[in-house]
Amino acid sequence: xxxxxxxxxxxxxxxxxxxxxxxxxxxxxxxxxxxxxxxxxxxxxxxxxxxxxxxxxxxxxxxxxxxxxxxxxxxxxxxxxxxxxxxxxxxxxxxxxxxxxxxxxxxxxxxxxxxxxxxxxxxxxxxxxxxxxxxxxxxxxxxxxxxxxxxxxxxxxxxxxxxxxxxxxxxxxxxxxxxxxxxxxxxxxxxxxxxxxxxxxxxxxxxxxxxxxxxxxxxxxxxxxxxxxxxxxxxxxxxxxxxxxxxxxxxxxxxxxxxxxxxxxxxxxxxxxxxxxxxxxxxxxxxxxxxxxxxxxxxxxxxxxxxxxxxxxxxxxxxxxxxxxxxxxxxxxxxxxxxxxxxxxxxxxxxxxxxxxxxxxxxxxxxxxxxxxxxxxxxxxxxxxxxxxxxxxxxxxxxxxxxxxxxxxxxxxxxxxxxxxxxxxxxxxxxxxxxxxxxxxxxxxxxxxxxxxxxxxxxxxxxxxxxxxxxxxxxxxxxxxxxxxxxxxxxxxxxxxxxxxxxx
Ligand code: ZN
Ligand code: MN
Numbered sequence: 001x002x003x004x005x006x007x008x009x010x011x012x013x014x015x016x017x018x019x020x021x022x023x024x025x026x027x028x029x030x031x032x033x034x035x036x037x038x039x040x041x042x043x044x045x046x047x048x049x050x051x052x053x054x055x056x057x058x059x060x061x062x063x064x065x066x067x068x069x070x071x072x073x074x075x076x077x078x079x080x081x082x083x084x085x086x087x088x089x090x091x092x093x094x095x096x097x098x099x100x101x102x103x104x105x106x107x108x109x110x111x112x113x114x115x116x117x118x119x120x121x122x123x124x125x126x127x128x129x130x131x132x133x134x135x136x137x138x139x140x141x142x143x144x145x146x147x148x149x150x151x152x153x154x155x156x157x158x159x160x161x162x163x164x165x166x167x168x169x170x171x172x173x174x175x176x177x178x179x180x181x182x183x184x185x186x187x188x189x190x191x192x193x194x195x196x197x198x199x200x201x202x203x204x205x206x207x208x209x210x211x212x213x214x215x216x217x218x219x220x221x222x223x224x225x226x227x228x229x230x231x232x233x234x235x236x237x238x239x240x241x242x243x244x245x246x247x248x249x250x251x252x253x254x255x256x257x258x259x260x261x262x263x264x265x266x267x268x269x270x271x272x273x274x275x276x277x278x279x280x281x282x283x284x285x286x287x288x289x290x291x292x293x294x295x296x297x298x299x300x301x302x303x304x305x306x307x308x309x310x311x312x313x314x315x316x317x318x319x320x321x322x323x324x325x326x327x328x329x330x331x332x333x334x335x336x337x338x339x340x341x342x343x344x345x346x347x348x349x350x351x352x353x354x355x356x357x358x359x360x361x362x363x364x365x366x367x368x369x370x371x372x373x374x375x376x377x378x379x380x381x382x383x384x385x386x387x388x389x390x391x392x393x394x395x396x397x398x399x400x401x402x403x404x405x406x407x408x409x410x411x412x413x414x415x416x417x418x419x420x421x422x423x424x425x426x427x428x429x430x431x432x433x434x435x436x437x438x439x440x441x442x443x444x445x446x447x448x449x450x451x452x453x454x455x456x457x458x459x460x461x462x463x464x465x466x467x468x469x470x471x472x473x474x475x476x477x478x479x480x481x482x483x484x485x486x487x488x489x490x491x492x493x494x495x496x497x498x499x500x501x502x503x504x
Pocket of ligand 2: 175
């Protein structure tokens with residue numbers, strides 16, 4: 001059932017939106033948070049389980065050190081304070097995908113708290129930075145997965161029966177919760193999207209997660225409330241769950257602003273509830289009425305020791321954090337003398353790291369960008385894989401570039417070398433030799449091919465001699481064809497004009 005909506009501009013003219021974002025990120029550890037089970041995605045259901053993550057009687061958890069280390073690094077990258085002492089807590093509720101009947105989480109003692117993340121958005125007055133305050137980042141475990149079978153939608157309604165896969169139960173999660181984000185005004189949807197995007201970039205830079213929203217390794221819940229003025233107290237919020245693309249984050253905020261405004265204007269109350277986002281129709285529908293924290297009867301986890309990260313460890317992790325992504329982008333944009341748009345293209349193609357590695361190994365930045373955003377991105381896209389999965393290294397690209405600048409390869413031949421590399425035919429030099437790809441630099445065979453082309457099209461001789469030099473293109477093309485692309489086109493052109501006594 002569609003709910004009443006108020007136009008966005010009208011809603012914003014009458015109300016002040018306040019955002020809250022909760023992001024769950026699945027860590028890329030090899031094993032689960034409290035047991036040694038594998039975390040590899042896509043395995044047969046219930047093959048990555050053990051007594052601990054199935055909650056069998058008597059099984060005891062053992063904490064994953066890398067999980068804690070990742071949580072601290074995430075906290076530091078988000079400008080948080082790191083707890084000197086904290087504990088896990090049991091969050092008690094029943095759900096079939098959670099075999100222990102409680103989730104091991106953190107409650108009033110999160111490992112990281114009081115941070116912020118600055119995000120940049122385009123406003124009517126130009127680029128502007130918003131500071132998103134972060135309340136906490138805490139450690140917890142993922143649940144299993146319910147699969148509802150037999151229905152049309154994959155949802156429980158209309159399903160014939162349900163199955164449970166516990167492979168995901170116990171995979172480490174970090175939940176990052178913002179404070180109420182105020183002062184965004186009409187830019188609330190853009191700020192929400194920019195925040196999730198910036199967060200994803202930071203997490204990727206830390207190497208703690210593959211942050212694939214479509215596979216659920218980064219999941220976002222969007223809280224929104226409206227109030228009459230920025231001075232009024234906070235209104236009742238709704239929480240839209242599992243908004244799983246950047247575009248949907250923006251749309252879900254916009255939708256809730258319009259829905260809340262219509263209800264409030266009609267004199268209705270906002271119900272505190274969770275809502276389901278529907279990607280296809282771009283609307284959300286009511287879920288369950290939202291529990292408060294006290295409903296979960298949290299209490300400290302008795303089976304795990306408190307965590308007291310030493311200050312030496314925390315400082316060592318801080319000293320080894322990667323450069324902040326925004327700072328790094330600005331630095332590389334200047335160093336490579338490229339535009340913001342060109343930097344954006346590198347980001348969109350997902351090849352910034354690859355280009356940076358190539359350049360720091362001595363490759364020319366323009367050449368590196370050309371290969372990674374051009375030919376390699378095209379092939380990767382065709383095959384539905386990431387560029388790095390093609391297995392072409394910058395050492396090989398540099399070798400191809402060197403052969404091009406020596407005149408031993410032209411662009412067309414270079415692409416064939418690349419095909420050979422992707423097909424695993426060996427290194428650049430052996431592919432050049434094996435496929436016979438060197439440019440024909442000896443004038444003899446070129447002159448023969450030119451004469452043959454002119455003999456096949458005698459009229460072109462007069463055309464060129466009369467000054468219509470553009471006609472030379474067809475002769476050069478014929479020679480390139482005859483030499484299977486292995487001629488140097490510029491040299492063919494030179495020889496042709498020499499032969500006809502024409503000067504350029
Ligand atoms: Zn296990
Ligand atoms: Mn959570």
